[in-house]
Amino acid sequence: MNSPLPDPSIAIAGRIRIEREARGWSLGELAEKSGVSKAMISKVERGEASPTATILGRLSGAFGLQLSVLLALAERTGERLSKAQAQSVWIDPETGYERRVISPQNGAMLELIQVTLPAGVRVAYPASAFVFQHQQIWVLDGSLTFEEGGLTHVLDAGDCLQLGAPCDCAFHNTRDVPCVYAVALIRR
Numbered sequence: 001m002n003s004p005l006p007d008p009s010i011a012i013a014g015r016i017r018i019e020r021e022a023r024g025w026s027l028g029e030l031a032e033k034s035g036v037s038k039a040m041i042s043k044v045e046r047g048e049a050s051p052t053a054t055i056l057g058r059l060s061g062a063f064g065l066q067l068s069v070l071l072a073l074a075e076r077t078g079e080r081l082s083k084a085q086a087q088s089v090w091i092d093p094e095t096g097y098e099r100r101v102i103s104p105q106n107g108a109m110l111e112l113i114q115v116t117l118p119a120g121v122r123v124a125y126p127a128s129a130f131v132f133q134h135q136q137i138w139v140l141d142g143s144l145t146f147e148e149g150g151l152t153h154v155l156d157a158g159d160c161l162q163l164g165a166p167c168d169c170a171f172h173n174t175r176d177v178p179c180v181y182a183v184a185l186i187r188r
Contacts, residue, residue, distance in 0.1 A: 008074060008088045009050050015074035017045045019063045034062035035126075052094045053123045061128025068111045068133065068185045071101065079104045095121045102182070113183040115171070117144065122172040130166035133185045137161045142179030145172040155181075 020030050020041075027045075031038040036058050043049035051059070060067040071090070082104040090099045095118065102112040117123070124147075137146060138160040146153045149167035163169070173179040 008071070008090050010047055011074040012051065012056070012071065012090070013045055013047045015070060016041070016051075016059060019059075019065070019070070019073075020045075023063070030059070030062060034058040050093045053092045053097050053099070054125065057125040057129035061126055061131065064132065066133040066185060066187060067125075067129055068113065069187070072105055072111065092123070095123060097121060097123050109186055111185045113185065114140075115181050115183060117142075117171055117173040117179045117181070119173055119176045119178060122170055124168065124170040127166045127168050130163065130169065133187055135163045135186075136184045137163070138182045138184070140180045140182055142173065142177055142181075143175050144179045144181055145174050146170070147172065 020027070025033070027038045027041050030036070030041055034041075036055050040049065040051075040055065041059070044051045044055070056070070057067055060070040063070065065073075071088075082102060088101045088105070091097070092099075097118065098116040100114040100116075102114050103110065137144070137155065139155045139157050141157055143157070144155045146155060146161060147170040148164060149169070151164075153161055155161055
């Protein structure tokens with residue numbers, strides 16, 4: 001029997017508070033910089049609400065961090081091996097979007113993420129979530145419609161897209177089956 005995968009929600013909540021306090025920002029200042037309500041940030045920091053992918057993208061952008069760096073800081077263990085049963089999995093409570101950190105959590109420059117996007121789900125991120133990273137998307141199973149600013153890319157299994165300059169983006173699964181894709185990130 002497999003043991004449950006670690007839930008990173010508590011570590012994420014603590015890291016958001018650490019990042020906010022390290023900058024000397026009040027909840028109101030972070031709300032203003034991120035576009036996330038003060039009440040929601042407070043609930044996330046207290047562990048009363050699990051942040052959605054969009055909220056995490058906005059908060060990481062306000063901190064000037066890649067989303068992957070914010071999550072890696074929350075989950076850092078220093079290991080070089082990442083065993084499948086110990087990989088951190090975060091599930092967006094709003095959409096069911098599942099984000100699995102494949103890479104060892106040691107702060108390395110390259111990070112691999114596996115995402116399972118449920119059927120019909122669309123997740124959008126502001127340009128600020130992409131400013132600090134180069135990113136490639138490799139579709140492993142299913143089909144992904146990726147909106148990159150004014151461009152739309154339809155990616156099928158095996159297709160790989162290197163993202164261009166930071167802009168507002170959205171990951172959309174228009175099919176009736178889940179889409180699984182890998183994201184390779186490297187800091188700019």
